[in-house]
Amino acid sequence: MKKADIFEFYRRLAEANPDPETELAYGNPYQLLVAVTCSAQSTDVGVNKATKALFEEVKTPAQMVALGLEGLKNHIKTIGLYNNKAKNVIALSEILVRDHGGEVPADRDALEALPGVGRKTANVVMNTAFGAETFAVDTHIFRLGNRTGIAPGKTVIAVEKALEKSTPKPFRVGAHHWLILHGRYICKARTPECWRCPVADLCRFKPKTPAPKIKSAKVQTE
Structure with a gap:
């Protein structure tokens, strides 16, 4: 993914979720x-x-x-x-x-x-x-890095290094959370929900997954 597209990728995720947080509950x-x-x-x-x-x-x-x-x-x-x-x-x-x-x-x-x-x-x-600029690569982020083209790599370390190199300064602290949440809820493993993805046009994944068809209700006759 090109540098300008990577910036726009993060910008859109940040716009949708300005303050991303872990979903683990903790007090300290x-x-x-x-x-x-x-x-x-x-x-x-x-x-x-x-x-x-x-x-x-x-x-x-x-x-x-x-x-x-x-x-x-x-x-x-x-x-x-x-x-x-x-x-x-x-x-x-x-x-x-x-x-x-x-x-x-x-x-x-x-x-x-x-x-x-x-x-x-x-x-x-x-x-x-x-608040360190670290990139914790789990299965979601590994998949996302390779599928989207934002940080391709054959190993977890390779994806982490690619993220360290490509992630722009304004987004480095929040990147881990934006990516894991995007992978968890939109860019899912089996069926990515491309039809509702805010960065689908920037993503290198093809073919894009179409929206599920809505089953029409059958008209009941007497």
Whole structure:
């Protein structure tokens, strides 16, 4: 996609949603870190349901350590891979208390050193909690980058690097959220809803998906 088209792509998404936000519910950077760690292979809706009561009780790493592994499992047992996620959350909480004064570090390398925290999770936390210009590439953004032509790449890292290179300055902080929301609700995996997409004319995807046909009601006769 050409530089001018990329700018217009983001401009339209920003116009439609000036203040994009994550759909994960959280109250502080630590709770965000926990939520994102729990979100792997789970929906944001499912994570929010599991963490609602948890986050009313636990707001700091020290409180999570005090809750303990079994206590945490009871809260998040409705989400996938909860056993492993619970172990990671307790372990990273212990490290935050021991090495970081109970605070979430605003540093990607330090975040990636925590149990259960990969590059994508670190990028989300850096962007959402600290306003860093990072690009967390999940399945939605990977698909969108390649399908639209805004950031093509054969690997997640390649798409991330392409986004870093091509995303214009005014849109760098919000880009992650605009792209993931667009991929989640309009540029869907199986059937992209091109007929209602605000950037369809800029997108390189062909053929564009037409609007679904409205079935006409049959006239009943006696």
